[in-house]
Amino acid sequence: MDFTLGSDNLSATRQSNDPGYRTHFPHPVAGVDGIVVFAEWQHIQPSSFGELKQNNIIDRAIAAVSLWNAEHPGQIVKIRLRALAGVHSPQWVKDYAGALDVDWCKAELCDTKLRTFSIPKFWTPAYHEAWEDFQTKLAAKYDSEPLIADVSIAGQGTLHTEVTWRHYSFPFAFKQLVAGGLRLDQDLKYWKRDISFMMETWPQTPVEMTFNGVKSYEVNQDGEPVNLSAATTEIPAEILTYMRSESQRLGNKRYFIANHTLGPEDNIDTDTTQDPNHIQYLLAQEQQKGATLYYQTQVFTSDYTAQLLDIAANLGAILVETSQGETPGSILSAAVQAGRARLKQNIPLTDRVTLADRNVSLSPLQLDNQYGQGNVMTLYSDTLTAFDGKASFRIAADVQPTADSQLVTNSLGYWGINNPHFSGSEQLQSLTNLRVVDFQANGSDLSAADISNLSFKILVYTGANDADDQGFIDIVNNHIDWQDLDSTQTTSRPGFTSSGFRSKVYVKLLNQGKNVSTLNLGASNNSGTWRIADVIAGFQESYRLNQQSSNIQVTGNTVSLKPASATQFGPNNTVTLKSDPQIGCESGSSFEITAVLTPTPGSQIVSNSNGNWGIDNVHFSANEQTGEISQITVQPASWLSPSSQGWVTNLEFKWLQLNGANTDNATGFIQVGGSNHDWQDLGSVASQSRTGFSSDGFFSYADLVSLAGASRPGAFNLGARNSTDIWRVGDIKVNYQLLCPSAS
Structure with a gap:
């Protein structure tokens, strides 16, 4: 579903945006992939906590789309379900949760008598009890309907489903909402509650939420909003983070994020979307983290539809919904259809x-x-x-x-x-x-x-x-x-x-x-x-592949590095620690991971037949220590940069195994990531309770990644303190990633 018709003049049922007249859907036409069904709550559940009305606008839209799809098998259309709350709520909800009259004029000279509509107090528990009853019944009937592509998170909506828009620029509306009891902390609480509820209640159908900039404010003793901030992305960013975490909690539940004011000035390459405080920039960044992105065009921008489809594609969107002004002819224009094709190339970042x-x-x-x-x-x-x-x-x-x-x-x-x-x-x-x-x-x-x-x-x-x-x-x-x-x-x-x-x-x-x-x-x-x-x-x-790297396969591996032979390596001589041969990307190809072990001046590395090693003997004791262990690399070196045969990257020291370090008088240290970690008796409770250390008795382990903190450990050194008991290094583990071109 890439190019979708929203509220527009192709609808046979829409009369106006006013409450009571907004329930409608545009009929499918050639050149689009979806339609939006606008369903006013008052028309779908007219009685208190009652059943859904039969043959409602959703049912009629499903019938119309089913007929279209049967007659046009080469252009399957789907439905976006947008249940409208706010001023479109039933009177029983307003009675149950309490309501207030709000003047929705956009300018001081507006005729207030034509624009004053009541709205339930959508920031109250009673309201959400009613809303959740409505959505539970909708989901029971429509969650398994394959023609419904997504459903809106709309419980905090006012005039529409742009739930974070609070009409700050309107001369009366925002002030009247605050005077009636609206508070930012309650808004934030119920935005999050609605996200969780909708994701859980519609397990099969993706959910979508629309974002705008949000202003912080205080309320004075007269109930008036004061000290309004500029509209920023701070609170939307918090909500988006919450959506990601809820999606993960529910097994990577699919969801859309959106903005409904995409205009010609929103080109991410040249305009204000490079500003981190701009909502389009925030959404584009969130798309890079795996969210599925769509846009609705600004009202009265049908002359710019082709340009807006291109902008949306550049932002990473997979879907654009038009608002008003499209005609069957304009939709089928070569430029608009080229933009539609570009959207189809934007594979969601879920692979x-x-x-x-x-x-x-x-x-x-x-x-x-x-x-x-x-x-x-x-x-x-x-x-x-x-x-x-x-x-x-x-x-x-x-x-x-x-x-x-x-x-x-x-x-x-x-x-x-x-x-x-x-x-x-x-x-x-x-x-x-x-x-x-x-x-x-x-x-x-x-x-x-x-x-x-x-x-x-x-x-x-x-x-x-x-x-x-x-x-x-x-x-x-x-x-x-x-x-x-x-x-x-x-x-x-x-x-x-x-x-x-x-x-x-x-x-x-x-x-x-x-x-x-x-x-x-x-x-x-x-x-x-x-x-x-x-x-x-x-x-x-999981490594999320963008479109440029979708031909790359990534695997992670951990290997042991040990001396190549049992020997005394001689004073001051460095020792190469090597892995076993690692299987490469191509049949028969292989490589090895190596690192360099440097002794302190005047000392030498000694190893035994098991690959265990120490200083001057096959052990450490009495202040013996290494120089730096570093220089993790790949042999042959051709694997160290991207090429047709593959690429080995993200090399890091992972684990250090110490043998015999589990006695009372075994002591030592590890220096990694710019910090020193002294230890005594790695088998003791005191040592094992420390982050980064564990033991199975004779074999003890230091997690170098954990000990290094935020840095990727590419070097470390170790040694004994005043140890009278001997211990030895049994193994060093290294992590790496292997990136291979896919067969396709």
């Missing part, structure tokens, strides 16, 4: 390539804590950095206890029911609401919607390794009982592993590899005590 799965631990923030009966405990990951090295975010999930129990954590962050453990028949209500939180773009083009395919993957138990330890896991409709997670009987089952006291259940594997967004777990059969030590979730980062 993505998905990087490799990442796993994160989710832990409670409050240790040694009782959360209170029936209260939710939220689990969080550490702050994560996206593959572009800029955006940051966390993953979170909610643990819901039963109403008569509470969640309790111990000093390690292990948790259970009523105590920091499960026993008897204690169980959760659910582990659910896996989501992205605290997303910060930090100059990135990414949005929270690019973090997708979230799933619970692994549950880590401690102390569930005795014969009297029993429990269950419910995943979708699959009930799984277990007993003694360390027993051969249990570990022989797919999805269960154990190393004694610590056991893992692979819930995604138990769900046949399908994502797990909600599960339940608990003890059973008068079980002994056991705890949940960790919840591991997985997610994927």
Whole structure:
């Protein structure tokens, strides 16, 4: 749906824009892809909280479009549904929520008697109760209708569906709305509420919302708006961010964003849309983050339609809706149809390539804590950095206890029911609401919607390794009982592993590899005590392809870098750390990732047959340290820049594995990202509670990306402090992205 007819003189039913006369639709004509149905609320639901009127304007539009499509199979037309609230609301809504008379004149000399219409108080709970009842009934009838392409988020509308336009320039309207009780904080609250409600209520149909600049203001003791700011994009930007997050929460729910005043002056290349405070600039930037963009042309600009279609295409829009003045002849003009073809080339930025799965631990923030009966405990990951090295975010999930129990954590962050453990028949209500939180773009083009395919993957138990330890896991409709997670009987089952006291259940594997967004777990059969030590979730980062790079496929990989041989490399000699050969884009092509390890003056690197290494021996102790470990590169070097054979990019040090650093007297440091991180006994609770450090006992890990903060780690160094216990480097992991030309 690219070129759409809106409110225009091709309509057989439109009489005026006044309340009671706005319900109409333009009939399909040659050369367009869609029509807009304007449905006044008062005409669709005339009785209080009643049923929808039969054979209403929506039904008649569906019949007309169905007939057109049957007769014109080469030009299928769809419907944009625009339910009008505000002055077009039923009288019963005005009675129920309260109403006020507003003079909608645009100029001081306007005849007020012809332009004063009542409007319900759309900033009240009573109004939204009525509006949501209306939309619920609309969705029940029309959400599954394939001819309806989208539906407007219009609950805060006044004269039309431009819900953020508050008529600041009108001599009376804005002042009268404020005097009647309208406040900016209430507007913002209900804009967001309407977004969430409409996205949830219309699960199959995309929703759309129209944006204008918004002014902030204060209200004096006489109820008058004062200290109005200039119209800015600050509040629209907040709403757009909220829309993105709600879309992601609902599984990347499709939505449109729009402005209804596209004019000849809105050329992004030459005019005011280069201004960050201009609404067209903001919407164009939001389109680059994945939103689907459309425009309506200004009133009385039909002479400029071809030019406006070009401007909209440059802004990234996939759809333009005309307002008034088009004729069948003007629509079929060569220039307008050329503009329509340009819009069709603007593929929505929803095509993505998905990087490799990442796993994160989710832990409670409050240790040694009782959360209170029936209260939710939220689990969080550490702050994560996206593959572009800029955006940051966390993953979170909610643990819901039963109403008569509470969640309790111990000093390690292990948790259970009523105590920091499960026993008897204690169980959760659910582990659910896996989501992205605290997303910060930090100059990135990414949005929270690019973090997708979230799933619970692994549950880590401690102390569930005795014969009297029993429990269950419910995943979708699959009930799984277990007993003694360390027993051969249990570990022989797919999805269960154990190393004694610590056991893992692979819930995604138990769900046949399908994502797990909600599960339940608990003890059973008068079980002994056991705890949940960790919840591991997985997610994927998606790289959104713009039209210029749509022939690029991106994959993310992590590789080990180790010395090439077991040897003493000699005093002062640098050592090349190498990966195994990596598979390239073309059949038979390959490359290696390397880095350079520099010793401190007078010392040498020594490695063993396992690729473990240290200073002067195959270990570190007593203040021994490296020089810089840096210069990540690709061999052959042709892979370092875009070419027909592919491109390796976004190289960064990821993980450092230290072996034997889990004893009381093992000490050391890591310097990365401009900061120093001292450590002692990486197997200790104190070390593992620090961001960036973890341990499985003998093998301990430092997350260099996390320790580096906002920067992508391209260099680091490490060493021992006054360590009397020896430890060694077991592995260095490097991340990279491989970009390959697609076969097409």
